[in-house]
Amino acid sequence: MGRTLVELYYDVISPYSWLAFEVLCRYRHIWNIDLRFRPAFLGGIMQQTGNKPPGMLPKRGEYILKDMKRMAKYYQVPVHMSANDFQRIIGTSSLTAMRFITAMDMTNPQYLEPLSREFWMRFWSQHEDISQPEDILAVARQAGLSAELSQKTLEMISSSTVKDRLKETTAEAVKHGAFGMPAVVAHYDGKPHLFFGSDRLELLGSVIGEKWLGPVPSPKL
Numbered sequence: 465m466g467r468t469l470v471e472l473y474y475d476v477i478s479p480y481s482w483l484a485f486e487v488l489c490r491y492r493h494i495w496n497i498d499l500r501f502r503p504a505f506l507g508g509i510m511q512q513t514g515n516k517p518p519g520m521l522p523k524r525g526e527y528i529l530k531d532m533k534r535m536a537k538y539y540q541v542p543v544h545m546s547a548n549d550f551q552r553i554i555g556t557s558s559l560t561a562m563r564f565i566t567a568m569d570m571t572n573p574q575y576l577e578p579l580s581r582e583f584w585m586r587f588w589s590q591h592e593d594i595s596q597p598e599d600i601l602a603v604a605r606q607a608g609l610s611a612e613l614s615q616k617t618l619e620m621i622s623s624s625t626v627k628d629r630l631k632e633t634t635a636e637a638v639k640h641g642a643f644g645m646p647a648v649v650a651h652y653d654g655k656p657h658l659f660f661g662s663d664r665l666e667l668l669g670s671v672i673g674e675k676w677l678g679p680v681p682s683p684k685l
């Protein structure tokens with residue numbers, strides 16, 4: 465059987481996307497899949513679908529704090545969430561960061577994975593801002609980019625090519641049925657199929673005929 469194309473639509477403002485990202489990075493070497501990262505804009509998805517960040521509902525917010533603590537430990541991803549993070553999310557725009565990641569995807573895709581990871585690390589582990597140019601440059605440095613490449617990429621983010629690409633990717637996620645993130649789209653039986661959430665990867669494995677070995681599988685020998 466051929467390899468299954470699995471696309472991960474994500475935004476670095478979304479901690480559940482980080483969980484899905486790390487688990488899929490682990491499974492990429494175990495399952496017969498081609499993993500494709502699709503940086504998109506969660507704010508745009510929310511706006512286009514009329515959805516709202518789940519933490520805005522007080523009871524759900526309370527639950528998410530407990531859920532994320534358990535999930536971070538079980539998935540072995542260093543997300544640290546606290547009660548004031550809901551305000552922090554609402555007060556932070558990930559648009560510039562997602563444009564920067566998009567620009568990197570277009571010009572130097574080999575940096576997409578470490579760069580995305582470092583954005584999550586800064587916002588969700590170190591609780592530092594990711595919205596200002598100086599934050600972005602610090603993240604880029606951490607991901608191993610040269611100062612010259614970071615500056616060049618930063619200059620690209622106001623171009624219509626980059627803005628349009630991010631809009632297109634976001635629209636594609638919505639077209640696939642996404643209303644939040646992570647949105648995982650697997651292509652099988654000649655069609656795209658949406659799986660919402662980092663907690664649906666076991667189900668994804670089952671429908672594409674791959675075995676779930678937990679969130680931290682040991683690599684194939």
Ligand SMILES: N[C@@H](CCC(=O)N[C@@H](CS)C(=O)NCC(=O)O)C(=O)O
Nearest residue numbers: 478479480518644645646661662663
């Ligand atoms: N159960 C899902 C929850 C994912 C989730 O809550 N994602 C947020 C962004 S971090 C979202 O977009 N939620 C939209 C919604 O729940 O309607 C998981 O474990 O991954």
